Amino acid sequence: MTRSDTSRAEAFSDAVIAIVITLLVLELSPPRTEPGGLLAGLLAQWPTYLAYAASYIYLAVIWLNHKSAFLRVREMDVGLQWANLGILATLALLPWPTAVIIDAAEKGNPADERVAVGLYALIGALLCLSWLAFFSHLARHPELTEDEVEDSYFARERPRALAGVLSYLAAGAAGVLIHPLVASVIFVILPVFYGITSHGIDYRPAFLRGR
Amino acid sequence: MTRSDTSRAEAFSDAVIAIVITLLVLELSPPRTEPGGLLAGLLAQWPTYLAYAASYIYLAVIWLNHKSAFLRVREMDVGLQWANLGILATLALLPWPTAVIIDAAEKGNPADERVAVGLYALIGALLCLSWLAFFSHLARHPELTEDEVEDSYFARERPRALAGVLSYLAAGAAGVLIHPLVASVIFVILPVFYGITSHGIDYRPAFLRGR
Amino acid sequence: MTRSDTSRAEAFSDAVIAIVITLLVLELSPPRTEPGGLLAGLLAQWPTYLAYAASYIYLAVIWLNHKSAFLRVREMDVGLQWANLGILATLALLPWPTAVIIDAAEKGNPADERVAVGLYALIGALLCLSWLAFFSHLARHPELTEDEVEDSYFARERPRALAGVLSYLAAGAAGVLIHPLVASVIFVILPVFYGITSHGIDYRPAFLRGR
Amino acid sequence: MTRSDTSRAEAFSDAVIAIVITLLVLELSPPRTEPGGLLAGLLAQWPTYLAYAASYIYLAVIWLNHKSAFLRVREMDVGLQWANLGILATLALLPWPTAVIIDAAEKGNPADERVAVGLYALIGALLCLSWLAFFSHLARHPELTEDEVEDSYFARERPRALAGVLSYLAAGAAGVLIHPLVASVIFVILPVFYGITSHGIDYRPAFLRGR
Numbered sequence: 001m002t003r004s005d006t007s008r009a010e011a012f013s014d015a016v017i018a019i020v021i022t023l024l025v026l027e028l029s030p031p032r033t034e035p036g037g038l039l040a041g042l043l044a045q046w047p048t049y050l051a052y053a054a055s056y057i058y059l060a061v062i063w064l065n066h067k068s069a070f071l072r073v074r075e076m077d078v079g080l081q082w083a084n085l086g087i088l089a090t091l092a093l094l095p096w097p098t099a100v101i102i103d104a105a106e107k108g109n110p111a112d113e114r115v116a117v118g119l120y121a122l123i124g125a126l127l128c129l130s131w132l133a134f135f136s137h138l139a140r141h142p143e144l145t146e147d148e149v150e151d152s153y154f155a156r157e158r159p160r161a162l163a164g165v166l167s168y169l170a171a172g173a174a175g176v177l178i179h180p181l182v183a184s185v186i187f188v189i190l191p192v193f194y195g196i197t198s199h200g201i202d203y204r205p206a207f208l209r210g211r
Numbered sequence: 212m213t214r215s216d217t218s219r220a221e222a223f224s225d226a227v228i229a230i231v232i233t234l235l236v237l238e239l240s241p242p243r244t245e246p247g248g249l250l251a252g253l254l255a256q257w258p259t260y261l262a263y264a265a266s267y268i269y270l271a272v273i274w275l276n277h278k279s280a281f282l283r284v285r286e287m288d289v290g291l292q293w294a295n296l297g298i299l300a301t302l303a304l305l306p307w308p309t310a311v312i313i314d315a316a317e318k319g320n321p322a323d324e325r326v327a328v329g330l331y332a333l334i335g336a337l338l339c340l341s342w343l344a345f346f347s348h349l350a351r352h353p354e355l356t357e358d359e360v361e362d363s364y365f366a367r368e369r370p371r372a373l374a375g376v377l378s379y380l381a382a383g384a385a386g387v388l389i390h391p392l393v394a395s396v397i398f399v400i401l402p403v404f405y406g407i408t409s410h411g412i413d414y415r416p417a418f419l420r421g422r
Numbered sequence: 423m424t425r426s427d428t429s430r431a432e433a434f435s436d437a438v439i440a441i442v443i444t445l446l447v448l449e450l451s452p453p454r455t456e457p458g459g460l461l462a463g464l465l466a467q468w469p470t471y472l473a474y475a476a477s478y479i480y481l482a483v484i485w486l487n488h489k490s491a492f493l494r495v496r497e498m499d500v501g502l503q504w505a506n507l508g509i510l511a512t513l514a515l516l517p518w519p520t521a522v523i524i525d526a527a528e529k530g531n532p533a534d535e536r537v538a539v540g541l542y543a544l545i546g547a548l549l550c551l552s553w554l555a556f557f558s559h560l561a562r563h564p565e566l567t568e569d570e571v572e573d574s575y576f577a578r579e580r581p582r583a584l585a586g587v588l589s590y591l592a593a594g595a596a597g598v599l600i601h602p603l604v605a606s607v608i609f610v611i612l613p614v615f616y617g618i619t620s621h622g623i624d625y626r627p628a629f630l631r632g633r
Numbered sequence: 634m635t636r637s638d639t640s641r642a643e644a645f646s647d648a649v650i651a652i653v654i655t656l657l658v659l660e661l662s663p664p665r666t667e668p669g670g671l672l673a674g675l676l677a678q679w680p681t682y683l684a685y686a687a688s689y690i691y692l693a694v695i696w697l698n699h700k701s702a703f704l705r706v707r708e709m710d711v712g713l714q715w716a717n718l719g720i721l722a723t724l725a726l727l728p729w730p731t732a733v734i735i736d737a738a739e740k741g742n743p744a745d746e747r748v749a750v751g752l753y754a755l756i757g758a759l760l761c762l763s764w765l766a767f768f769s770h771l772a773r774h775p776e777l778t779e780d781e782v783e784d785s786y787f788a789r790e791r792p793r794a795l796a797g798v799l800s801y802l803a804a805g806a807a808g809v810l811i812h813p814l815v816a817s818v819i820f821v822i823l824p825v826f827y828g829i830t831s832h833g834i835d836y837r838p839a840f841l842r843g844r
Contacts, residue, residue, distance in 0.1 A: 310452050
């Protein structure tokens with residue numbers, strides 16, 4: 001039989017991430033403008049386009065990291081299932097603080113903008129916390145990983161997730177105490193960092209690949 | 212060939228559950244507040260957050276139970292397909308009574324709150340009834356299960372589903388006759404019970420696992 | 423390698439049908455009622471519940487027929503891909519005439535009710551027409567079917583699809599000329615007929631099953 | 634093990650395309666008409682039906698091209714993953730300029746109609762640009778393709794994608810400078826061209842098929 005124990009968790013995760021990434025586009029709609037004002041109306045929506053691009057790239061990075069991690073998982077126990085379900089629960093929330101930031105930016109009240117970046121930072125930290133739980137569980141249970149994965153692999157992934165938790169909390173604090181723009185810049189940089197370090201390239205020896 | 216007879220039913224069920232669990236987040240949106248009132252507006256939405264968490268956990272528990280049951284199914288006949296489609300039809304309904312409860316709680320009319328928990332109890336009982344039909348069909352048709360599954364396995368699952376039907380009906384009666392809060396507490400406890408007893412751990416001998 | 427040529431078409435079809443069947447539930451929402459009027463408001467929504475049940479059962483029947491047909495397909499050419507895409511395009515439309523019927527029934531204008539059942543009949547006939555194209559293509563191309571499928575199998579499926587086209591057109595005519603209720607009754611009976619004749623049971627000899 | 638390195642990318646792409654193609658139907662809803670005006674209301678919605686048909690066919694063509702391309706891919710590196718994610722990001726946008734065109738056509742302001750077809754052309758060009766990046770990456774990395782695929786195969790696919798970029802830009806320019814209708818006609822012709830040239834037929838020798 002060909003169903004490995006991780007196949008349904010992978011299919012379920014793929015479906016959830018695909019839905020979240022596709023629902024982002026529902027935010028885009030024809031602007032309500034006076035006759036002849038369409039061009040100006042479309043250009044005025046630029047924060048929404050930026051948010052679509054940023055959220056899409058962030059979710060794509062998460063998916064690549066997810067795929068890369070599961071390549072190394074052979075079998076799942078209940079703890080790992082719940083850690084994965086925690087990742088899915090927090091990434092599915094991402095469109096919500098994104099919408100809150102866009103809404104606050106459009107209204108332009110400084111106090112609300114600080115609250116909005118604080119909320120985004122909180123959700124971002126929770127997402128990294130779920131990854132930390134996921135990596136920690138695998139570090140403590142090497143029997144769940146593929147044979148060719150070094151026992152220290154997932155232990156070495158933990159600092160990367162912990163750095164995310166602390167960075168999002170720091171970004172949120174900076175956004176609330178200093179300026180929302182400081183937080184927003186960090187929000188854009190962090191997914192780039194995780195994208196570059198996603199180990200998406202399968203660097204295992206050739207005879208182990210394509211499995 | 213590698214397509215087992217259950218693979219499309221599993222993929223279809225995964226997709227339905229993934230969609231339902233992801234659509235929950237559409238309930239979350241930027242609160243409509245006066246400038247400067249975002250923090251208060253976000254905090255006032257707490258019943259929605261609680262409902263998101265509770266619904267997400269409940270659907271995750273159902274998915275784990277579904278996965279655990281299908282690990283033991285080798286082949287599906289029409290009766291089992293319809294029992295599975297009944298499970299999917301009732302779980303897809305769950306966000307609806309959840310939204311009715313939140314709506315009633317926000318408006319605060321006691322009579323409406325009783326009706327809302329009664330509706331939730333009814334849908335919950337129907338969901339457990341679908342599981343009862345699913346387990347009963349497998350108990351009567353041992354030829355549909357994997358060879359290494361004991362013939363009594365699914366017969367022993369039936370009381371667990373029947374307990375759910377009765378618990379939801381009892382919770383609904385208590386919510387209508389005594390107080391909606393009594394029902395709400397039982398609604399939160401029941402998924403925890405099914406989560407703990409989901410047999411999510413594959414405790415079959417090692418040579419049968421990972422299949 | 424294990425990916426057969428039909429696997430992506432099956433996965434794509436499963437995803438489309440799962441989305442359509444799940445989006446049906448978005449029609450259900452807390453009724454807008456005065457305080458204390460929730461029970462009456464919920465009961466007044468009964469046409470929506472009936473439509474949910476009928477649409478869900480119809481789509482479930484289509485999925486079972488789809489699964490049953492694809493069990494017998496070994497390979498797909500471009501013609502079969504487009505026939506399958508035609509089935510998906512028309513079944514995805516089903517929630518729309520359903521919503522039009524509910525809307526017309528709520529407003530109670532007899533002329534609009536006739537138009538609504540006419541629209542439903544038209545979409546239903548188009549769906550059966552897609553199936554007719556699908557079966558006809560397979561009947562003309564026996565090299566696309568599994569080896570153990572009799573060459574006459576899909577030729578024998580054609581009358582079943584043609585009967586659907588004619589029944590929906592007849593139901594629409596009866597609904598427009600006689601009474602919308604006549605059409606509605608036929609709309610409920612037809613999926614039951616296709617459910618019973620879906621060949622969902624795998625009656626091939628045991629050594630060919632589970633493939 | 635049976636999971637090839639492309640399987641999750643294919644499943645993820647299938648889910649995204651299935652969601653986008655199904656969400657198109659959400660644009661269809663019962664028209665708001667006076668009692669007795671349903672037939673006129675339905676007929677007046679004809680641009681929406683045309684847009685549904687055109688968008689559905691376009692997305693179906695993209696899916697067939699995607700399936701055809703991935704049949705020839707053996708393994709994915711990070712560059713190919715991002716090229717695929719770029720295709721998904723731009724195709725998910727398609728319903729948005731479609732809705733903008735319908736909206737502008739309903740309002741009938743000539744300046745807005747030119748802007749709307751310009752937007753559609755821009756998104757269409759971006760989509761073809763993503764395909765160009767995808768084919769170019771495979772042309773430069775023959776080690777990622779299946780063994781039986783000629784090294785020049787994906788190099789020969791590049792002009793087809795480049796022609797799309799230029800055609801959409803030319804259509805947009807013609808729509809803005811001459812008349813929106815010119816652009817709309819080109820928008821309908823282009824997917825037909827890509828549908829006919831999608832290589833959907835598996836013309837490899839028989840012993841290599843069904844893989």
